Amino acid sequence: MLRNLLARRTDWTVLVIACGLSFSLMVLERHEQARVAWFIQHTLLGPFEAAMGWMDSAVGVYWDNQHLRQRLTRLQIETDALHGERQENARLRQLLKLEERHPYSLVASSVVGRSLDRLGGSLTIDKGIADGVEAGRAILTPDGLVGRVERATQHQARILTLLHRDCAVAARIDRSRVDGVMQWEFGTQPVLNLRYVSSQEDVKAGDLVVTSGLGDMFPAGIRIGTVARVSLDPNGLMKEITVRPAVNFRSLEEILVYLPSTLRGSAPADLFLEQPEPTAAVPTPSAPAPSTSTTAPSAPVPPPPAAKPAPGAITKGVGAPPESVSSESTGMATP
Amino acid sequence: MRDGIVLAIVLILQATVVYRMEIAGIRPDLLVAFVVYLGWMRGPIAGTAGGFIVGLIQDLDAPGPLGLNALSKSLIGFLVAKAGFRVHRSNIGVRFAFFFVAMLMHDVVYFAVSTSGDLGKFIVQMFFVALPTALYTTAIVLLILTLVESVSKGLLLTDEA
Numbered sequence: 001m002l003r004n005l006l007a008r009r010t011d012w013t014v015l016v017i018a019c020g021l022s023f024s025l026m027v028l029e030r031h032e033q034a035r036v037a038w039f040i041q042h043t044l045l046g047p048f049e050a051a052m053g054w055m056d057s058a059v060g061v062y063w064d065n066q067h068l069r070q071r072l073t074r075l076q077i078e079t080d081a082l083h084g085e086r087q088e089n090a091r092l093r094q095l096l097k098l099e100e101r102h103p104y105s106l107v108a109s110s111v112v113g114r115s116l117d118r119l120g121g122s123l124t125i126d127k128g129i130a131d132g133v134e135a136g137r138a139i140l141t142p143d144g145l146v147g148r149v150e151r152a153t154q155h156q157a158r159i160l161t162l163l164h165r166d167c168a169v170a171a172r173i174d175r176s177r178v179d180g181v182m183q184w185e186f187g188t189q190p191v192l193n194l195r196y197v198s199s200q201e202d203v204k205a206g207d208l209v210v211t212s213g214l215g216d217m218f219p220a221g222i223r224i225g226t227v228a229r230v231s232l233d234p235n236g237l238m239k240e241i242t243v244r245p246a247v248n249f250r251s252l253e254e255i256l257v258y259l260p261s262t263l264r265g266s267a268p269a270d271l272f273l274e275q276p277e278p279t280a281a282v283p284t285p286s287a288p289a290p291s292t293s294t295t296a297p298s299a300p301v302p303p304p305p306a307a308k309p310a311p312g313a314i315t316k317g318v319g320a321p322p323e324s325v326s327s328e329s330t331g332m333a334t335p
Numbered sequence: 336m337r338d339g340i341v342l343a344i345v346l347i348l349q350a351t352v353v354y355r356m357e358i359a360g361i362r363p364d365l366l367v368a369f370v371v372y373l374g375w376m377r378g379p380i381a382g383t384a385g386g387f388i389v390g391l392i393q394d395l396d397a398p399g400p401l402g403l404n405a406l407s408k409s410l411i412g413f414l415v416a417k418a419g420f421r422v423h424r425s426n427i428g429v430r431f432a433f434f435f436v437a438m439l440m441h442d443v444v445y446f447a448v449s450t451s452g453d454l455g456k457f458i459v460q461m462f463f464v465a466l467p468t469a470l471y472t473t474a475i476v477l478l479i480l481t482l483v484e485s486v487s488k489g490l491l492l493t494d495e496a
Contacts, residue, residue, distance in 0.1 A: 011379035011413070018387040018409035025394075025402030026448075033401040041395055063355070114350050116366065121398025164398040186399045186449060250357060 034166070064110065064253065104219075105259040106140070107131055111252050112156070121164035121184075123147075127257060128155040136217065138258040144223035144246035145169065145211060146255055157257075161249050162224070163190050171224055172212035176202040179212050182224055182243065190249060192225060194241035201239060203230050209243050219260060338373060338385070345369045346392065356475070361464070363472040364438070366393055370408045371437045374415035375424060382412030399449060407444035411437050427477065434476055438469035 025033065109131075113124030127133045129152050139146040139159050147161040160167040163184045171182035171194055178201045180194040197203060207227040213220025229242040345365045353362050366389050374382025390405035397404060415437050422429050442465035450456040 011383070011416075014380045014383045015409065015413045018383050018413075019406060021387065022390070022402040022406035022409060025391075025405065026400045028401065037395045037401055040391070114354055115396040115398075116346065116349050116393045117397030117399070117404070122396055166398075184398065250354060250360065250362075 030166075067253065105132070107133060107257040107259060108254060109133070109157075109257055110254055121161055121167075122150070123159040123161060123252065123255075125157050125159060125255060125257075126155065128152045128157050130154050131257075132259050133157045133257050138218045138222070140222060140256045140258055141247055141252065141254070143248070144225065145218065146247055146249070146252065148217065149257070159255070162192060162245060162247075163249055169218055169224065170212045170214040171209050172220075173201075173203050173227070174208040174210050175204075176207070178203055179214065180241070182209065190245065191228060192243040192245055194227070194243055195238075197239045197241055199232055199237055199239055203227060203239055203241055205230055219258065338377070338381075341372075342369060342385075342389065358471065359467075361467045361471055363475045364468060365472070365476070366390075367408065367411065367438055367441050368434060368472055368476040370412045370441075371415050371434055374412040375419045375433065377416075379413050379416035382416040383409050384412075386410070386412030403445060403448055406448075407441050410444055411441045414440065430477060430480070431473055434473040435469050438472055439465055442468070 025036065028036065107127055109125040109127040111123050112126045115122045123146075125133075125139075133149055133152050135149050135151050137149045139148060139161075145162065147159050147164065147167050150158045150160045150166075152158075162169065162182070165184055165186050168181055168183040170179070172179050173194075178197055180197040182192050182194050184190075185193050194203075194209060205227050209224045209227060211218040211220055211222040211224060223246045225243040225245040225247075227241055228244040229240075231240045232238070233240050345368075349365050353365060356362060370382065370386040370389055373385040377385070386408035387405050390408035391402075393404040393408075394401045415433065419433055422433075424430065439461075442461065446457050446460040446465065450460060
């Protein structure tokens with residue numbers, strides 16, 4: 001009887017199966033969902049991803065060329081100006097007897113694939129393990145933090161942007177030094193939420209939000225965004241803080257992969273906000289934040305420090321001579 | 336076979352070119368349009384199964400829960416096939432209505448789940464995201480259909496399925 005019913009109503013049976021499977025996937029735990037997604041991507045969609053990268057390279061050449069020409073001109077002017085400032089910076093540091101900061105490298109990369117979803121939670125870039133890009137590396141643009149590398153193959157890497165629920169960032173209000181965890185909440189517009197901030201803390205609309213460096217996933221001081229709205233949660237215990245990201249995730253074409261010599265290193269001045277000197281940096285004890293608040297829930301273990309910059313990387317550091325800094329340094333000043 | 340090739344082209348276009356067509360944060364969703372086409376031309380089984388597969392592929396890249404796009408697209412594939420059984424697919428007005436309404440229906444399911452039942456958020460998303468996306472996508476799809484049909488001198492969406 002059941003067989004007859006199924007035979008007569010095949011279309012409804014297919015619908016029930018499809019909806020049942022969809023619901024089953026939706027109610028899975030997050031890590032199980034990730035496992036299923038990983039399996040499907042690696043078994044079925046590998047060739048498609050490669051084709052997607054090729055297509056974007058082919059189609060984007062004209063636009064990229066125009067964009068890069070303009071950018072090159074602007075950067076040349078900025079580089080000349082920065083050369084003088086770098087020398088001045090070195091002289092002043094010497095005068096103040098400040099310690100040299102650790103060098104870091106930035107690997108420029110192009111976006112070759114995008115999320116099929118309208119929210120754009122992931123990207124594919126054209127640099128991989130061969131260029132020193134590994135899982136967990138921070139991804140930046142001159143505007144601020146983009147996200148982190150989720151996984152890397154030899155010549156490509158997949159990026160989780162901040163608009164992905166698996167990409168949480170230890171963040172700090174720059175003005176009041178209040179710590180929290182920045183995470184996108186599914187179902188809203190492309191805005192972020194700063195969580196685990198007590199209702200007693202000093203946070204106002206318009207405050208800048210930067211990475212705190214806690215958890216060693218992202219270096220401290222990278223611009224994340226601006227506080228758009230502050231309210232209290234229904235219990236009145238915690239603040240609900242909405243943050244507008246500094247980066248426009250929809251129009252990303254070139255990004256920078258941060259390769260630290262040590263993750264506690266310094267920050268590129270254009271990307272990272274000015275960090276107060278140690279004597280001035282008195283972090284406000286934040287919220288009754290849980291101990292996990294400093295790392296992403298599913299954050300991978302931070303990779304070991306890179307022994308040396310990858311080939312083609314833009315290496316920087318106060319101690320480095322000016323000649324060692326490429327003119328393609330995307331306009332970032334020496335820390 | 337032809338549907339597979341069309342799907343591959345649509346997926347590549349969606350991942351690489353469509354973001355360049357964004358207007359005020361709104362970009363066309365060619366994947367829903369493909370599911371509508373599949374359901375309309377190939378019937379409820381192909382529409383539902385195709386919608387599920389396309390949605391699942393989209394879910395793999397999406398920041399939201401796995402299965403949400405699969406669910407909404409399976410339903411749309413099925414509903415379009417059932418509703419569009421005896422209509423004139425070659426009529427431009429019918430095409431517009433089907434693609435537009437199907438896009439809206441898809442987003443009703445999508446945002447109903449993604450807003451977790453918050454009516455205020457749901458209405459905002461429908462008004463500011465779903466409606467303009469449906470209009471934009473429908474316009475783009477009708478343009479593509481017209482272009483392809485005039486070049487190939489045949490109908491992609493024929494009255495005889």
